[in-house]
Amino acid sequence: MSAPVRLSVPVRRVTVLAAAVVALLLAVLLSLAVGARAIAPSAVFDALLHGGHGDSAEVIREMRVPRTVTGVLVGASLAVAGTVLQGITRNPIADPGILGISQGASVAVVLAIAYAGVHTLTGYVWWAFAGAGLASVAVHAIASGGRGGATPVKLALGGAAVNALLVSVTTGVLTTKASALDEFRFWQVGSLSGRDSDIVGRIWPFLLVGLLLVLAVARGLDALALGDDVAKGIGQNVAAVRIVGGLGATVLTAAGVAAAGPIAFIGLAVPHIARALVGGDHRWVLPLAALIGPVMLLVSDTLGRIVFPPSEVPAGVMTALIGVPFLVMLVRRKTVAA
Amino acid sequence: MSAVTGAQGVRPAGYAVLRVRRAALLVHRRAAGVAVALALLLAASCLAYLCVGESFVHPVDALEVVFGQPSPDELVVGTLREPRMVLGLLVGAAFGVAGALIQTVARNPLASPDIIGISHGASALTVGAMTFGVTSYTVLPLLSVLGGIAAAALVYVFAWRGGLHAARFVLIGIGFAIALRSVTTLFMTKGDYLVAQQAQIWMTGSLNGRGWNEANPLALTLLVLLPFVLWAARAQRAAGLDDDTATALGTRLGRVRLGLVLLGVVLASVATGAAGPVDFVALLAPQTARRLTRTAQLPLLCSALLGALIVVLADLLARRLFSPTELPVGVLTAAVGAPYLIWLIVRSRSVRPGGTP
Numbered sequence: 001m002s003a004p005v006r007l008s009v010p011v012r013r014v015t016v017l018a019a020a021v022v023a024l025l026l027a028v029l030l031s032l033a034v035g036a037r038a039i040a041p042s043a044v045f046d047a048l049l050h051g052g053h054g055d056s057a058e059v060i061r062e063m064r065v066p067r068t069v070t071g072v073l074v075g076a077s078l079a080v081a082g083t084v085l086q087g088i089t090r091n092p093i094a095d096p097g098i099l100g101i102s103q104g105a106s107v108a109v110v111l112a113i114a115y116a117g118v119h120t121l122t123g124y125v126w127w128a129f130a131g132a133g134l135a136s137v138a139v140h141a142i143a144s145g146g147r148g149g150a151t152p153v154k155l156a157l158g159g160a161a162v163n164a165l166l167v168s169v170t171t172g173v174l175t176t177k178a179s180a181l182d183e184f185r186f187w188q189v190g191s192l193s194g195r196d197s198d199i200v201g202r203i204w205p206f207l208l209v210g211l212l213l214v215l216a217v218a219r220g221l222d223a224l225a226l227g228d229d230v231a232k233g234i235g236q237n238v239a240a241v242r243i244v245g246g247l248g249a250t251v252l253t254a255a256g257v258a259a260a261g262p263i264a265f266i267g268l269a270v271p272h273i274a275r276a277l278v279g280g281d282h283r284w285v286l287p288l289a290a291l292i293g294p295v296m297l298l299v300s301d302t303l304g305r306i307v308f309p310p311s312e313v314p315a316g317v318m319t320a321l322i323g324v325p326f327l328v329m330l331v332r333r334k335t336v337a338a
Numbered sequence: 339m340s341a342v343t344g345a346q347g348v349r350p351a352g353y354a355v356l357r358v359r360r361a362a363l364l365v366h367r368r369a370a371g372v373a374v375a376l377a378l379l380l381a382a383s384c385l386a387y388l389c390v391g392e393s394f395v396h397p398v399d400a401l402e403v404v405f406g407q408p409s410p411d412e413l414v415v416g417t418l419r420e421p422r423m424v425l426g427l428l429v430g431a432a433f434g435v436a437g438a439l440i441q442t443v444a445r446n447p448l449a450s451p452d453i454i455g456i457s458h459g460a461s462a463l464t465v466g467a468m469t470f471g472v473t474s475y476t477v478l479p480l481l482s483v484l485g486g487i488a489a490a491a492l493v494y495v496f497a498w499r500g501g502l503h504a505a506r507f508v509l510i511g512i513g514f515a516i517a518l519r520s521v522t523t524l525f526m527t528k529g530d531y532l533v534a535q536q537a538q539i540w541m542t543g544s545l546n547g548r549g550w551n552e553a554n555p556l557a558l559t560l561l562v563l564l565p566f567v568l569w570a571a572r573a574q575r576a577a578g579l580d581d582d583t584a585t586a587l588g589t590r591l592g593r594v595r596l597g598l599v600l601l602g603v604v605l606a607s608v609a610t611g612a613a614g615p616v617d618f619v620a621l622l623a624p625q626t627a628r629r630l631t632r633t634a635q636l637p638l639l640c641s642a643l644l645g646a647l648i649v650v651l652a653d654l655l656a657r658r659l660f661s662p663t664e665l666p667v668g669v670l671t672a673a674v675g676a677p678y679l680i681w682l683i684v685r686s687r688s689v690r691p692g693g694t695p
Contacts, residue, residue, distance in 0.1 A: 091448065093449075093453070093508055093509060093512050142683055142684055145683065145684030146683065146685055153447060156448055157625060157683055160448050161676040161679045161680045162676070162680075164621065164622065164675070165672050165677075167618070168669050168671070168676075171538065171541075171542040171666070171668060171669050172665060172670075174538050175535070175665060176660070176663060176665065178532075178535050181531065182531040185523065185526045186527055188523055189520070265513070265516045265517075265520075268513070268516070314524065316520055316523075317520040317523070320513075320517040321520065321521075323517075324516075327510065327513040331497075331509050331510055331513075332497075
């Protein structure tokens with residue numbers, strides 16, 4: 001399904017992309033200025049650019065900047081990962097969650113809490129990373145078994161089966177070890193609070209690598225959308241596209257989940273929003289997703305700080321609550337391009 | 339599609355015709371074989387379920403109890419194990435059929451009751467109630483049935499636009515499901531950890547300490563729904579076709595899909611009310627069943643049998659694996675069902691769309 005071709009497509013794409021950049025800048029500014037202590041934008045700039053002193057400047061530099069940067073990185077990585085996974089499996093509901101990649105990270109974190117005595121956010125990171133990677137490899141290994149290699153249906157079902165198994169490991173530990181549940185439930189919700197610059201420093205290289213891998217197969221993803229046979233016919237190496245794209249999506253998901261917990265919805269909804277705005281060309285959809293994802297996450301996180309003061313609603317919850325109306329509107333507006 | 343043409347008319351390949359006087363029924367030969375094999379496996383598993391436990395009961399004695407003979411094992415088999423096993427059978431069968439129906443309408447193998455928000459609606463309402471101090475075991479199941487049906491109704495209302503488009507339905511469903519799950523996890527962070535633990539066990543799905551109180555109403559509901567399930571088995575063939583083909587063949591697609599989804603929602607909701615959301619049974623059973631029967635549709639009977647088999651075996655493991663600790667059955671349903679599906683995927687032969695493998 002492609003949008004009716006209009007002459008203004010290139011113009012429209014550039015406009016949309018520019019608008020997304022502006023939206024992201026606004027979201028970043030909001031994220032820095034709004035919170036338990038409201039800080040005027042002028043003071044925000046002052047703190048960032050001129051090294052202002054005083055409490056407000058300290059709050060911004062020590063707490064809000066790392067949190068905002070984490071939000072940008074996580075939002076971008078989850079959105080792009082979701083876009084790629086939907087392309088690889090040709091399934092409109094594929095995302096890091098349903099294919100078991102996020103769950104791999106969760107299992108590793110649960111095991112780390114329950115049996116390895118890891119109790120800090122920075123401690124979780126590597127565990128989450130390893131877990132996501134292993135889950136991905138397992139899904140691909142299962143899907144590429146038998147003849148015909150990793151077809152979309154086999155990838156999707158393999159992902160669902162692995163996801164099911166991993167959930168059972170997670171719940172098995174959580175229902176038998178109350179202490180692990182007590183700690184894990186706060187990570188599982190998905191949140192940006194308390195993320196410091198240390199975490200940012202750990203994940204940005206992975207985000208970069210993941211983005212490069214994914215952008216390298218943008219044309220290949222376009223070809224996959226036409227079906228495997230056609231893609232082969234026009235000279236794409238289908239298996240290579242799936243493996244490189246899948247690797248990129250895994251690295252991105254792992255980085256995102258490691259930093260902020262398994263935040264759902266962004267990986268599912270943002271690709272659909274991006275495709276609705278610029279059509280199916282992945283060279284445009286991927287960058288746009290990388291811009292819209294952070295907007296969604298930062299706005300959710302910022303709203304979560306102010307709806308029920310003084311307590312915060314975790315970003316992972318707000319994302320879904322704000323995102324659902326969006327998705328509903330979008331999906332009702334047009335037939336869904338899968 | 340090859341067909342055998344005879345004096346009796348057209349018979350699709352792989353089907354046998356059963357004739358009883360003037361009525362004729364097409365039976366998929368392979369599916370019938372699989373169903374018989376699954377039924378035998380299920381019977382054996384049930385017997386094992388009754389015999390194995392803290393104390394081992396001889397199969398002959400167990401059967402005596404089941405058939406109402408006076409026996410010293412009455413307490414262990416008849417009072418403790420049998421009701422729980424029956425509940426497991428019913429829950430598994432209900433989830434298996436519900437999954438098959440929902441996947442048929444959604445035309446997506448990943449669709450299951452938790453995808454269209456049923457399980458998460460049930461969880462959100464139930465866990466919310468737990469967080470606010472509701473502990474009554476008569477109220478909570480009702481709440482979960484209510485939550486499931488309400489969530490599915492919402493999804494349906496939002497997805498309806500001059501018809502139920504499969505992709506739209508699934509996407510909106512999964513959106514709602516994620517939102518509801520977020521709310522549920524938020525509830526879990528608000529209560530103290532004992533409530534969180536109770537909620538976690540409920541959300542996993544468990545048969546511990548349950549029996550006739552849950553099994554009887556569920557059995558009654560399923561009995562009432564049986565004619566609808568039989569209708570669904572026929573109607574399903576049209577719903578699996580793409581929109582244009584079905585319309586061309588004169589099927590009132592909208593109504594058929596509405597009926598199938600409604601049935602799936604009710605089945606999944608009542609099963610969730612009885613044992614909590616044992617999600618993966620609904621996802622795994624139909625897909626595994628179809629790979630066994632190699633039919634074009636998801637076979638309802640085999641899905642039900644397989645669902646029941648998965649739950650009974652999983653609960654047997656859940657009772658015995660770490661005894662005396664009893665795990666919730668939901669922990670092990672995936673562990674029983676998923677490896678088999680994975681094995682089927684791995685050794686699958688290249689499947690051409692539209693053809694038989």
